Amino acid sequence: MSPPRVGDRAPDQGVLDIHGDEVRLSSFWRDRPGLLIFLRHWG
Amino acid sequence: MRDDAERFRPLGNVALVGQGRPQWAERFCAARHVAFPCLVSPGNQAHHAYALERGSWRQVWGPKQVAKGAVSALSRPTEALQGPTRGDGMQLGGAFVVDTAGVIRYAHRARESSDNPPNDELLAALAAVATKTKGD
Numbered sequence: 001m002s003p004p005r006v007g008d009r010a011p012d013q014g015v016l017d018i019h020g021d022e023v024r025l026s027s028f029w030r031d032r033p034g035l036l037i038f039l040r041h042w043g
Numbered sequence: 044m045r046d047d048a049e050r051f052r053p054l055g056n057v058a059l060v061g062q063g064r065p066q067w068a069e070r071f072c073a074a075r076h077v078a079f080p081c082l083v084s085p086g087n088q089a090h091h092a093y094a095l096e097r098g099s100w101r102q103v104w105g106p107k108q109v110a111k112g113a114v115s116a117l118s119r120p121t122e123a124l125q126g127p128t129r130g131d132g133m134q135l136g137g138a139f140v141v142d143t144a145g146v147i148r149y150a151h152r153a154r155e156s157s158d159n160p161p162n163d164e165l166l167a168a169l170a171a172v173a174t175k176t177k178g179d
Contacts, residue, residue, distance in 0.1 A: 003094030006150050011092035015060060016084040018069035023082060023088065027056075029141040032056035033148075033172040034147040035165060036175050037079075038095055038137045041130055042071035042155060 012035075047162045048078035054169040055140075062087045062130040074171055090134055097133045104157040140168045148172045 003025040005010060026036035051057050057079040061068055065083055072081040084090060096102075138160055140149035149168035151160045 003152070004092075004147055004150070006147050007146055009145050010139060011089070012145070013084065013089040013092050014085045015063050015089055018065045018072065018081055019055065020065045025060075025131050025163055026145060028056040028058045028080075029143060030173065031056075031139060033143060033169055033176055034141045035055055035057045035169050036093075036135075036139045036141065037057065037059045037165075038090055038093065038139075039061040040134055040136045041132065042063060042067045043154075 045046055046140060049167065050166055052170065052175075054166065054173045058082055058086055060089055062090065062134060067129055076115065087134055090137075091136060093139060093152075095137045096135045096154075096179045098153075098156060099133075102135065105155065107155070107157065138165060140165070140172055142172045143176055146162075 010025070010029065012024055014022050014024055017023050018042060025034075028036065058081075059068075059072070059079055060075065060082045061071075061084070063083055063085075063099055066085050068081040071077070135153040135156065136159070137150070137152045139151070142148050148171070149165075150163075153159065
């Protein structure tokens with residue numbers, strides 16, 4: 001599978017919030033543009 | 044990122060996605076007063092879906108990366124005490140701007156551990172999408 005690029009649909013992955021509840025990434029771009037920052041680690 | 048929170052907020056939704064457990068994210072974000080939602084992707088599935096690389100030792104711990112880390116620590120001494128790296132220490136990061144149709148409008152995949160796009164670049168990318176969204 002080729003990496004998603006500009007112009008491609010963003011993968012709508014399920015992730016967990018700090019309470020352990022599942023959140024879809026699409027919830028961050030549904031109503032307004034979204035900026036997803038992927039961190040290497042939390043340290 | 045934290046310093047520019049008020050510049051990001053009017054332009055869109057910002058979220059941080061890390062690896063590991065929710066409590067790791069909670070601890071980190073509380074200690075650093077992170078102004079945005081902090082999320083985790085168990086097994087790094089989201090990182091994989093966005094094709095973010097695992098770095099080599101050189102990409103993660105090379106002289107350039109260590110030097111950049113030292114400069115960053117010295118410029119923010121109160122945040123210099125980095126905690127232990129949990130999870131996959133070779134995972135690299137990235138940043139993506141997505142419009143309301145779910146289409147990627149900006150993509151940055153880190154090529155090494157200190158390869159973080161400047162806030163002004165992220166703000167410009169988000170502003171371009173926000174402006175277009177308003178004009179639609």
